[in-house]
Amino acid sequence: MHGRFILHTVIKLWGTRGMNIGKLAKNSGVSAKTIRYYESIGLLPPASRSANGYRVFEDSDLQTLRFIQRARGLGFSVKDVLHLLSLWRDPGRSSSEVKALARRHMEHIDTRIDDLQTMRRVLDDLAHRCHGDSHPECPILDTLAGANANVDTGSEEKS
Amino acid sequence: MHGRFILHTVIKLWGTRGMNIGKLAKNSGVSAKTIRYYESIGLLPPASRSANGYRVFEDSDLQTLRFIQRARGLGFSVKDVLHLLSLWRDPGRSSSEVKALARRHMEHIDTRIDDLQTMRRVLDDLAHRCHGDSHPECPILDTLAGANANVDTGSEEKS
DNA sequence: CCTTGACCTTCCTGTGCATGGAAGGTTTAT
DNA sequence: ATAAACCTTCCATGCACAGGAAGGTCAAGG
Incomplete structure (x- = not known):
């Protein structure tokens, strides 16, 4: 009973969560072009792909993108942002x-x-x-x- | 004999006025690489060439280069410098x-x-x-x- | 005469940070 | 069936050069 509820919830959230690049672009204010670029230079992790080859992003990508945006807005270079991201993700920093x-x-x-x-x-x-x-x-x-x-x-x- | 001496002298003087790109670079403080680049984008007029294909620059080129240097030092874009140069050369400005x-x-x-x-x-x-x-x-x-x-x-x- | 080294030449690539566009596949709506 | 709105990759552009490869030229010295 309990397990089934959790499974259901997980599936539902799972299905709701992914977004295509257009939606991520809208949600973040960063253009799809730039998102692909960020992925290509390693600022964003390689997005998973759905059956048709479209990128599928998660909320974590949106958070990362917002982080990048703010750091870039403060003038940090992409290289510095990479460093900042790794520090952000490192609990032992x-x-x-x-x-x-x-x-x-x-x-x-x-x-x-x-x-x-x-x-x-x-x-x-x-x-x-x-x-x-x-x-x-x-x-x-x-x-x-x-x-x-x-x-x-x-x-x-x-x- | 005498004529040949004079001719030689004339040729030598003539040869003394022009400078190769290395000398212009030293005299101006602008790298040879950059000088070629400036020529390629029209900031400097196409330099004449000596028999071996080397660029030959005159004092006027040195003046132009210094002008460019100062303008760039003030942050003007290359495009602006082009404009400034044309104004500089235009007596009717x-x-x-x-x-x-x-x-x-x-x-x-x-x-x-x-x-x-x-x-x-x-x-x-x-x-x-x-x-x-x-x-x-x-x-x-x-x-x-x-x-x-x-x-x-x-x-x-x-x- | 030949070599060495300092010049010079052109052409291609890379830098930082994206942006723009071409050419084409997919999905959705009408 | 077709349009529109997505998505994909790859290539080009801009700024202002710098680096380097591959090769030609010139003066000095052994």
């Missing part, structure tokens, strides 16, 4: 490892912000010095041409 | 066009800075809340997994 990964990523972000801000400052200065009228004279072009002032573009030569 | 291009680029940079700063703030917050010890508990992973905060409770399922 230490949070220090996760934190270290996050910090390395933050440093990377900081570098990029600094680079962009340097560019922004230079551009802002140049734009302010450019009249922006119908005449051809333009300090922006002059500077790019290396006319007079030495502009530090942030990327120094290495020779 | 109006500085307003240059300025507009620069401003569009600045807006783009601002957007990227904002995005990165948002990521940075979130990461910083998560990192602060993570103990970073030998235990597995980690708010970073919890957040990526969608543990607590604003996770839709999934009451709008539709199959």
Whole structure:
């Protein structure tokens, strides 16, 4: 009696749970194309297939996909996401490892912000010095041409 | 005798003005590989060739390369640099066009800075809340997994 | 004269992160 | 029967180069 109920429930849940790639795409907000891509690079495990060859996904795939989405949204590379996923699935992980990964990523972000801000400052200065009228004279072009002032573009030569 | 000497000298001088790709690379700090690439996509005009098929560059190419370098250093895309180069070479340009291009680029940079700063703030917050010890508990992973905060409770399922 | 090594050439592949499309099979609805 | 809405694989594209293979060229030295 009891066993039969459980079996029934299991079968029912089992039958209800699988979804095709389109549904997973809708549920996750990640395109079917990208889901296949994630599978191909190992971010998602290879989905099982139904008789017609269609991929069948489970709820766990949806969870994984959402995890990936959030991590990518924070700028983590696919490689980092792979690492984060493995840490997530590892009950024996230490949070220090996760934190270290996050910090390395933050440093990377900081570098990029600094680079962009340097560019922004230079551009802002140049734009302010450019009249922006119908005449051809333009300090922006002059500077790019290396006319007079030495502009530090942030990327120094290495020779 | 004399004529031959002069001819020799002329040829030698002529030969001195042009440079091979290696020298241009050294003088500009741009790799030979990249110089060829720039030529292939039209950033640099097709270089003339000497009898052996080697590219021969002039000082004008060096100037152009430096222009490209500075523009790239300011984050302009290759496409934008193409535009900037054409404006640079156009005596009938109006500085307003240059300025507009620069401003569009600045807006783009601002957007990227904002995005990165948002990521940075979130990461910083998560990192602060993570103990970073030998235990597995980690708010970073919890957040990526969608543990607590604003996770839709999934009451709008539709199959 | 021949070799060595530093040049140079073209062509193909790989990077990161997908996106777009072609060509075709399957399922469902009308 | 046919359309539409799915699904499949494989190939191409974009950015801005870098790496390397396979081979031609040139100057110096034994």
